[in-house]
Amino acid sequence: MTALLEITGLTAHYGDFQALFGVDLTLEVGRTVAIIGANGAGKTTLMRAITGVAKVTAGSVLLAGEDVTRAAAPDILMRGIAMVPEGRRLFPSLTVEENLLIGAHARSGNGYWTLEKVQRLFPILKERARSPGTALSGGQQQMVAIGRALMSNPRVLLCDELSLGLAPVVIKEIYAAFPQIKESGTSIIVVEQDIGQALRVADHVHCMMEGRITLSGRPADLSREAIHDAYFGVSHA
Amino acid sequence: MILVDTLAQGLLLGGLYALFAAGLSLVFGIMRLVNLAHGDLIILGAYLILTITSATGLHPFVAVFLAAPAMFALGWLLQTHLLNRVLGTDILPPLLVTFGLSVVIQNALLEGFTADSQKLTAGPIEAQAMHIGPVTLGVMPVLTFASAVAVIFVLNQIFYRTALGRAFRATSDDAVTAQLMGIRPQRVFAMATGLALVVATIAALYLGTRANFDPSIGPARLLYAFEAVIIGGLGSLWGTLAGGIVIGVAQAVGASINPEWQILSGHIAFVIVLLLRPRGLFPRAND
Numbered sequence: 226m227t228a229l230l231e232i233t234g235l236t237a238h239y240g241d242f243q244a245l246f247g248v249d250l251t252l253e254v255g256r257t258v259a260i261i262g263a264n265g266a267g268k269t270t271l272m273r274a275i276t277g278v279a280k281v282t283a284g285s286v287l288l289a290g291e292d293v294t295r296a297a298a299p300d301i302l303m304r305g306i307a308m309v310p311e312g313r314r315l316f317p318s319l320t321v322e323e324n325l326l327i328g329a330h331a332r333s334g335n336g337y338w339t340l341e342k343v344q345r346l347f348p349i350l351k352e353r354a355r356s357p358g359t360a361l362s363g364g365q366q367q368m369v370a371i372g373r374a375l376m377s378n379p380r381v382l383l384c385d386e387l388s389l390g391l392a393p394v395v396i397k398e399i400y401a402a403f404p405q406i407k408e409s410g411t412s413i414i415v416v417e418q419d420i421g422q423a424l425r426v427a428d429h430v431h432c433m434m435e436g437r438i439t440l441s442g443r444p445a446d447l448s449r450e451a452i453h454d455a456y457f458g459v460s461h462a
Numbered sequence: 463m464i465l466v467d468t469l470a471q472g473l474l475l476g477g478l479y480a481l482f483a484a485g486l487s488l489v490f491g492i493m494r495l496v497n498l499a500h501g502d503l504i505i506l507g508a509y510l511i512l513t514i515t516s517a518t519g520l521h522p523f524v525a526v527f528l529a530a531p532a533m534f535a536l537g538w539l540l541q542t543h544l545l546n547r548v549l550g551t552d553i554l555p556p557l558l559v560t561f562g563l564s565v566v567i568q569n570a571l572l573e574g575f576t577a578d579s580q581k582l583t584a585g586p587i588e589a590q591a592m593h594i595g596p597v598t599l600g601v602m603p604v605l606t607f608a609s610a611v612a613v614i615f616v617l618n619q620i621f622y623r624t625a626l627g628r629a630f631r632a633t634s635d636d637a638v639t640a641q642l643m644g645i646r647p648q649r650v651f652a653m654a655t656g657l658a659l660v661v662a663t664i665a666a667l668y669l670g671t672r673a674n675f676d677p678s679i680g681p682a683r684l685l686y687a688f689e690a691v692i693i694g695g696l697g698s699l700w701g702t703l704a705g706g707i708v709i710g711v712a713q714a715v716g717a718s719i720n721p722e723w724q725i726l727s728g729h730i731a732f733v734i735v736l737l738l739r740p741r742g743l744f745p746r747a748n749d
Contacts, residue, residue, distance in 0.1 A: 276642060277641075278638060278641070278642070297641070297646075298638075298641035298642055299641050299644045299645060299646050302641075302642060302643065302644040303644055307642070308642050310639060310642065314636060314639040316631065316632045316635040316636060316639070316640075317635055318631040318632070318634065318635050319628060319631055319632060319635070323628050323631075326625070326628060327628050327629070327632050327640075327643050327645075328643055330625060330628070330629060330643050330644050330645055331643065331644020331645065332644060373643070377643070377644065
């Protein structure tokens, strides 16, 4: 397997506070990696550091062997890393359809995902195409945010806290789209607080605590106890 | 009958104020920047048209097509090299910088063109009039108003019907998330200021053909523009046209009572609207 995204020794700050301490992470083509951890573990900062929003102080991010560390956010999007940000962050002045179209602002053209395909993935987005993006329910807004990121036809899709604040049935509906996203050739990193959901969707799981990865492995190889301990910081040493 | 005539003249005058204001409104709507040099940039545009007409003998209505791209480039450079550096969470630096820019432009024009009054000559069209029912309307004021409507219509189409407009609105909503879409806010802002100066050039054409101008009159134009934007509601382009009309009609009505009251009446109308509708006539829902 070739590494599509290779993160080595990544260190980053959230304001003055050091939020990442030398994180190593590899994402292989066609795979889904989940990052779990409690609030403040550094998951979101990791996503922001990869996409060029947070400042990286040390380490490197390679995308298909190409160094994208410290590149500006728009350049990283152009190279093929798109993000579904925490809290969805739809543009209130734009309709649902416009929110989707703006995802293709810089990387339009060739690729699997088109407006039609995104609307077929989440049919509600076609029904509500003319509504303001922020007039939708939380789950529907999350679908817009995912569709918006897909519109750039990314090689890597980063999803930050998709399930936050959503009802279990809605979370299930959103994750039901993942097989098709994977089929389109996009590799995925999901950040989740919902451990069960993360284990179901991922090929590989990393648990983060206090800015470090404390546990890694395939879901099948990780015991509930080990994950529980890594998540809550219990040490058996 | 005199009242109808007064209202018609005021309406048309409002078109000129809307042209002054449209660029200001556009820039404010996108980057929350109040460009205090906007009036002086309009005067700069008028001098640019004047320079082109005297150098080439072209009619001002033709010269504006040469001046507009130059002003677009100026706006682009101004934004990328100066204004983008001071835009941020603090609203004071851009105000100070554009205030300084206003002083610089006025003094540069004074150096280059002296304090003498100038005028753009458009020929016989300046004196032509048309009769519509009981009212007689000057061709130039009608053209001014029609241009204002056209400019605001086109800006609205750009804003709501094009990819550039989507980028304008998205950046205005949330610049950080816009970058995650591959949008470069600084370029979007440069585009907006460039467009604003194209509109300022059109305003300059009518300002210069309808009345005399000299390097010192920019700040007063800024004041009318600013009032029109506020009356209309920050960020609303059609509101800006309405705001211009409110000031124009108020001035015409004031002048019909007593010529000395023209300017004052416009300002009073502004204060009254602010008292009754502090967010303007057509405020944007998500501000």
